[in-house]
Every structure is written in structure tokens, then in C-alpha cells.
Amino acid sequence: MTSLARYAPWTDRRGRFSALRLAVFVGLLLPACLIFGDLALAPVRADPYEAALHACGDWAVRFLLLTLAVTPLRRILSWNRIAGVRRMVGVSVLAYALLHFGLYAAGEQWNMAKVATEIAERVYLAIGLVALVGLAVLGATSFDAAIRGLGANWQRLHSLVYGIGVLAMVHFFLQSKSDVYEPTLMAGLFLLLMLYRLSVKVGADIANPLVLAGCGILAAIGTAGIEYAWYALATGIPADRVFAANFDVLTAVRPAVWVGFAGLGTAAAALIWQNRDVAGGRLGVKRG
Numbered sequence: 431m432t433s434l435a436r437y438a439p440w441t442d443r444r445g446r447f448s449a450l451r452l453a454v455f456v457g458l459l460l461p462a463c464l465i466f467g468d469l470a471l472a473p474v475r476a477d478p479y480e481a482a483l484h485a486c487g488d489w490a491v492r493f494l495l496l497t498l499a500v501t502p503l504r505r506i507l508s509w510n511r512i513a514g515v516r517r518m519v520g521v522s523v524l525a526y527a528l529l530h531f532g533l534y535a536a537g538e539q540w541n542m543a544k545v546a547t548e549i550a551e552r553v554y555l556a557i558g559l560v561a562l563v564g565l566a567v568l569g570a571t572s573f574d575a576a577i578r579g580l581g582a583n584w585q586r587l588h589s590l591v592y593g594i595g596v597l598a599m600v601h602f603f604l605q606s607k608s609d610v611y612e613p614t615l616m617a618g619l620f621l622l623l624m625l626y627r628l629s630v631k632v633g634a635d636i637a638n639p640l641v642l643a644g645c646g647i648l649a650a651i652g653t654a655g656i657e658y659a660w661y662a663l664a665t666g667i668p669a670d671r672v673f674a675a676n677f678d679v680l681t682a683v684r685p686a687v688w689v690g691f692a693g694l695g696t697a698a699a700a701l702i703w704q705n706r707d708v709a710g711g712r713l714g715v716k717r718g
Contacts, residue, residue, distance in 0.1 A: 439518060454515045458522040461489045462529070483533040487605075490526035491598055491616050493519055495623065498595065502626040505636045506700050517572055520591075524569040527562050554604030561597040564590055592627075595620055608665050610657070611685060618653030618689035625649055639701040646693015654686035 440452035469482045500516040503509060538544050549555040568588055570576070577584050599620055602613040625645040626636055634641045654676050662669035676684045 442514060448514070450511060451515055451518070454518060458493065458519065461485070462526070465489075465529075477537060479533045479537040483530060483537060486526050486530040486533060487602070488612065490523050490530055491602055493523045493526060494591075494595060494598060495616065495619050497523060498591070498620070498623045502623065502636060505630075506642070506696065507703055508637075520572060521569055524565045527565050531559075531562055554601050557597050557604070558601040561594050561601060564594040564597070568594070592624070603660060603664075608667065610660055614653060614657045614660070615685035615688055617656050618649055618685050619692060621652045621656070622646065622649035622689055622693050637700055637704070639697040639704070642697035642700055643694055646690055646695075646697060649693050650686045650690030653689045654684070657685060 439455040440448060442448045442451065465482050465485045469478065472478075472481075475481075497516060497519045500512055500519065504512050535542065535545050538548070549559050568591060571580065571584065571587060580587060599613065599617045602616060603610055606613050622645060625648055626642075629641055629645060630636050636642070654673060657676075658669045658673045661667045661672045672684075675682060676686045679687060
């Protein structure tokens with residue numbers, strides 16, 4: 431098909447309308463609309479770009495995790511169609527990261543010499559820039575022509591996304607300073623996704639609910655450890671009290687608990703899905 435319609439984000443490779451692609455596209459675009467709507471309509475602030483700057487960075491990290499979650503979800507739920515939206519989500523990560531950097535430069539009145547100096551002097555900014563450059567490389571090579579041109583090297587190049595994820599998490603922690611609730615949560619979910627990947631590497635069945643539950647428990651423990659290490663090494667806040675708060679869910683639900691819920695919830699979803707398949711097979715129901 432030569433029509434431009436095949437390149438619309440809500441159509442599949444054959445140019446046919448896809449409700450899934452449209453829903454994902456709208457979901458990816460909505461945060462940017464809200465961010466810039468707030469930037470345009472909010473009352474005058476001392477630093478008008480700060481809130482938008484952090485929001486774009488937050489969404490870049492969230493969508494990065496969503497990109498990494500596509501393959502596990504495809505394998506766990508046997509949902510091959512979801513692989514078709516991975517490129518769209520991945521490109522959105524680059525878009526929000528570029529907006530994040532652009533708003534930082536705007537906050538410095540586009541004084542690029544000052545921006546360069548700040549990056550050179552502040553480690554967390556340098557780490558963020560390296561992650562941004564890595565995302566730009568992946569974005570530039572995410573299209574069919576690059577995939578064909580790179581051949582087997584394409585997969586090796588795009589495995590850099592895992593290292594970029596680590597850099598993004600470190601940048602998130604360092605720029606957040608003492609309030610690291612969300613960075614800890616994002617790091618825990620990243621750890622959970624990496625445990626899924628490791629399970630596949632060692633030959634485990636990623637669709638097995640017991641494997642998924644084990645990954646969830648390990649990720650929750652790891653998340654508590656990450657949070658403890660941060661408060662113990664980087665702040666003056668008593669790390670033992672923060673760690674103990676993980677066991678007091680009546681006061682507040684800590685990131686480790688949410689990560690555990692995510693991991694065990696995924697295991698439960700896989701179990702329900704498999705039982706659905708078994709029941710459907712007994713009844714002669716064909717899945718679409």
C-alpha cells in the first residue's frame with residue numbers, strides 16, 4: 431500500500447485500522463497534552479518550566495518501563511499483537527526525554543553554554559545526557575530500513591536499552607534527592623522486568639505462575655534493599671525506620687509492597703489466563 435494511511439499511528443503494517451494502536455497512541459499523547467496545558471494555563475510561577483520538566487522526565491521513565499514490559503506480557507499472555515505497539519511506545523520514551531531536556535534548556539533561557547557547563551559539573555545531569563544520547567541512537571535505528579541494514583547487529587545495539595534503563599534510574603534518584611518514593615518504585619519495577627528477562631535467559635518458563643511469583647517476591651525484597659541503601663548512603667534519614675515502614679501497610683504502602691503486588695498480580699493474571707485457555711479447550715472455544 432502506497433497511501434500515507436499506512437504510516438498513521440493507529441494503523442497496522444497493512445494500513446488497517448487498529449483499535450489497540452489508537453488506544454496506545456492516545457495514551458502516549460495524553461500526558462504531553464496535560465503537561466503543556468498546565469504550562470500554558472497555570473498561574474505565573476517563579477520557575478514556570480520546573481513542574482513540566484519533572485513531569486516529562488517522569489513519563490519518559492514510565493514509558494521506558496512500559497516498553498520493557500511488552501515482551502514479557504506477550505509471552506505471559508500469548509498476546510502477539512501487543513508486540514506491534516512496542517516501537518510506538520519506545521519512540522515516545524525518546525520524545526518525552528527530549529522534551530525533558532528541552533524544558534531544562536528553556537529554564538536556562540536557552541543559554542547552551544550554561545547548559546553545557548551545568549552538565550559537566552553535575553554528575554546526575556551527565557548521566558541523564560548519556561541516557562538521552564543512547565535513546566536517540568535507539569530511536570534513529572528503530573525503523574525498518576535500519577533493522578534491515580544492521581541485520582544481526584540490530585538486536586545487539588538495542589540491548590543497550592537495559593543499560594539506558596539503569597542510567598535513567600540513577601538519574602531519577604540523584605535528581606530527586608531525599609524524596610525518592612517514585613524513583614524507588616520505578617527502580618523496583620525495572621528490577622522486576624529484569625528478573626523476568628533473567629528467567630528467560632536461564633531457561634525458565636516465563637509464563638509459569640510460580641516463576642512469576644518468585645520474581646515478584648525477589649523484586650519486592652530487592653526494592654526494599656534499594657530504598658534502604660539509598661537512605662543509608664545518600665541521606666541523613668534513618669534507613670532502618672524507612673525499611674521497617676515496609677511492614678506497616680496501615681500507615682503507608684511503600685514501593686517494595688507495590689512491586690510485590692505487581693509481581694504477584696502478574697502471576698495471578700497468568701494463572702487465570704491459563705485456566706481460561708484450559709476451560710476454553712475443554713469446551714471447544716477458539717480464541718480470537
